[in-house]
Amino acid sequence: MLRTLLVDDEPLAIERLQFLLSDIASAEVVGTATNGREASEQIESLKPDLVFLDVQMPEQNGLRVASTLEGEDRPEIIFVTAFEHYAADAFEVEAADYLLKPVRFDRLWQAVERAKRRKYLRELAARDGEPDTTSEPLTQAKSPHEDGIWVQTRSGAIFVPTETIDWIEAQRDYVMLHTATRSHIVRMSMRSLEDSLDPMQLVRVHRSAFARPSNVVEVQRMGRSISALVMRDGAIIPVGPSYAHGVAQRLKLSE
Template structure:
């Protein structure tokens, strides 16, 4: 376990603990974090027990937590965190079979290995946004403050009953309106429904989603991705490949078969 001090350095507003039993994985994450603004890596841990000790000692704002570790795995570690305020969590995994257990934990995001820089940056922004909402709610001492903060981020009014997903959670199901989803990516046997404040994991096929999302703001741009056109901030073309840069920094590749649909939706 390496602790680098508990103070804020260089104006960093997110203090991060990295947890992975593979040193190469931690080294890669540190390299990626060097290019993420407003963060400071304050510690590293290589197993669950070490992680829990580091969380108590360092009180990080965000923990990047590998799921598959010897002994206490990432999910068990997350369930055992008993510090307040509880840090935001982002899980990293090379497998998807853990997904049903991940519903037990209110994580900001789930990243698949090898971790891409744009997805890591998006996960950090989502964790930062969640922390700000929680702090505002605590200051006001009411759930209404949290709702107001969510509305200020552009959360739309509840849509019709047809435009929604019900995703499994620890104590049942959560309603996720389609209008709250910024983009969707395939994660092997699951899909990740990305919103402003978290990602929801759902077992579904992309073809089934395409039918369900017909007539909604989300359009399919790749065999493994849907996006909301109003979330696109930039289009990049290079070597006959088109990619979209979304407002939250995520990068989504456009499949050749979906280029015409995208251009029509964007009014190009």
């Protein structure tokens, strides 16, 4: 069970998160805050495992709050905001996820599961004295175009191996690479991705999404055609009509 703090300066946003989280057994809401100062105070006093944090708030924004959190007791952070352009900054402060309002339940469930997995890995690393595995290693591959994607950061770049990517979604001028423990944001087109990714690992399922077939746990249909894929992490990925036949063949399903 993740002891969870909700931080947003909009009461309706907090109410919506509380309502959605009531159906997620692994998250227990233990407190709320409406600005950055209250958030820091509540984190200090409640010691939550997970914090849902708005970005734009009075008395210290969410990014600043997250950047001040250090040490073994640092909670997992999930940013929830209406603004897409803060995503790169959010992942710079090691956020577990970045959700855009209005929050979809499947993405919320996925974010909580990712936070739970990251917390477990950090505890395992601390207990065993092993390096933290919540981020992908900075691995040098022979051919990044075939084996993975370089993600630029302020301090350099991170190599994300293709084999660690569960699914990919387009976000306007960016794409989001979703792995088991975190997401990465990259400025590139879906066409460029399709040209560089191994189709045996990640399949184009929509004009704005790729998915790893081995991580699909359920298919949803509209009539006889596949309309969406439910992933192992809870994400629901739409399947475009022009991609449905190819997806069915890749999953070895009859139409």
